[in-house]
Amino acid sequence: MKIYLTYRNADMTEGRGPMVPDLAFTELDLANEYIDEQLGVMGRKVKWSLDKYGDWIVKELEVLNQSVKSTREKKETLKASGLSKLTPGEKEALGLD
Numbered sequence: 001m002k003i004y005l006t007y008r009n010a011d012m013t014e015g016r017g018p019m020v021p022d023l024a025f026t027e028l029d030l031a032n033e034y035i036d037e038q039l040g041v042m043g044r045k046v047k048w049s050l051d052k053y054g055d056w057i058v059k060e061l062e063v064l065n066q067s068v069k070s071t072r073e074k075k076e077t078l079k080a081s082g083l084s085k086l087t088p089g090e091k092e093a094l095g096l097d
Contacts, residue, residue: 001026002063003060004027004030004059005021005022005025005059006031006034006035006056006057007022007057008020008022008056009040009056011041012042012055013041028058031058032058033049035054035056035057035058036048036049040056083096
C-alpha cells in the first residue's frame with residue numbers, strides 16, 4: 001500500500017530548517033490539496049504541489065503489511081521459479097551462469 005507523506009520546512013522564519021514530516025494521506029490529490037493551502041517561509045503562498053523545491057513537499061512511501069523477511073523470501077522463490085524455466089543456453093545468453 002502506498003501513502004503520501006507531506007513534509008514542511010521546520011524553520012518558517014528564514015527557511016533554513018530541515019524538511020520534517022507533517023501528515024500522511026492515502027490519496028496523492030488530498031496531500032497536494034493540503035500543502036497547496038499552507039503558508040510557507042515568511043508567509044509565502046505558493047501552489048507547493050507544482051514547486052519542485054518548495055517549503056512543502058509530498059513524498060510517496062510504501063507501507064508494508066507483512067514482514068520484510070517474508071517479502072524477500074517470496075521474491076527469491078519467484079526468481080528461482082523463473083530461472084528454472086530457462087535453458088542452459090538462455091541462462092548463458094543472459095549472463096546468469
